[in-house]
Amino acid sequence: MTDEITDDGAGRDDWQARAEAAERALGQMRHESGEKLKRAELKIEAVRAGMIDLDGLKLIDLDQVELGEDGGVTDAASIMTRLKREKPWLFGAASSSSTAGVPRAEPSRTRHARELSEAEWRAARAELLRRSGG
Incomplete structure (x- = not known):
């Protein structure tokens, strides 16, 4: 049997x-x-x-943190600046890993005997013979 609306409105x-x-x-x-989004954004800024x-x-009161329309914390950098000023022992040197580039990998070039x-050539030959025990 289905739920039907009775005259007394019980179904409603x-x-x-x-x-x-x-x-x-x-x-x-x-x-x-x-x-969760606030915590994630603050974690990125803290690093x-x-x-x-x-x-x-x-130590940060998340009720005081506001999300912008883009989903990010509107004042994350200022929150970290204030926390760094009030509790400097929580911080070390600023991380530059997010802006550092990876060096290009270039294989070492072997020089030809010519x-x-x-x-x-004589020095390289002597080193080679010394290593090989000959």
């Missing part, structure tokens, strides 16, 4: 209660995802600022 109340419960659950999920132990992020002078 059931759907309304379900809708309200769904709204509450959605609101809770939005709040939790916002908190850039040189925070030694990321447990120091627990490119060596006679003195260089």
Whole structure:
């Protein structure tokens, strides 16, 4: 048998209660995802600022942190600057790893015997014979 709306409105109340419960659950999920996003954004900024132990992020009141329309924390750098000024022992040297480039890998070039002078050739030959035990 299906849920039918009776004259007393009992079916309508059931759907309304379900809708309200769904709204509450959605609101809770939005709040939790916002908190996770705030923590992630602050963690990135803390690493850039040189925070030694990321447990120091627990000192930040997340209710005071605001998310921008782009989903990022609007004032993450100023929050880290303030925390660094108030609790400098949480920070070491600022990390430059995010801006450093990887050096190009170039294989070492072996010189051909024809490119060596006679003195260089004799020295290389003597070293080769010494290593091979001959």
